[in-house]
Amino acid sequence: DTGVSQNPRHKITKRGQNVTFRCDPISEHNRLYWYRQTLGQGPEFLTYFQNEAQLEKSRLLSDRFSAERPKGSFSTLEIQRTEQGDSAMYLCASSSDSSSYNSPLHFGNGTRLTVT
């Protein structure tokens, strides 16, 4: 078990460009979550998956954001036509089927996006 892996660790892009992030969860975990975090704030929920099914997408997200988990393993988060306000840390986390003491969220180290 190597934990949750996110790539890249850092991404600098120009406004208007598209970016894609990847998350590899812990292998036996069915649940996968994406959060966005800015300085001094808690993680903000973006979306989550049960296996390959996307269960909910935050209403805060515009149509520029899309996430997939095609085979129920790794996931990608794409941001189209990036804006400076998209600059943040994007965190991925995974867990087993249901929340419990034995199944907390395990977070990756995040992808820090800077839009110039």
Place this chain on the structure above:
Amino acid sequence: GQNIDQPTEMTATEGAIVQINCTYQTSGFNGLFWYQQHAGEAPTFLSYNVLDGLEEKGRFSSFLSRSKGYSYLLLKELQMKDSASYLCAAPNRDDKIIFGKGTRLHILP
């Protein structure tokens, strides 16, 4: 909907005790988590409460009152390394997990 409130910042002295409060509203209670996050790092799991009462784990304890929608994290014998943000998080019945804004704890020598 879901809403989680916790203080923005707290300061305490090394060796002392500090209590970080959290109030929550969820659609279908499914337990409450506390996470610790050091600056520049990912959150790490501290505790999970699903029943009322106090859960003790070493220097850290977490309390839950479901009727009041209230929880607290108690840190004893504070050490400098405890300087971090402490995040309260609540899953709803569908396991959508929402976090509070976090409480930044500053430890003074």
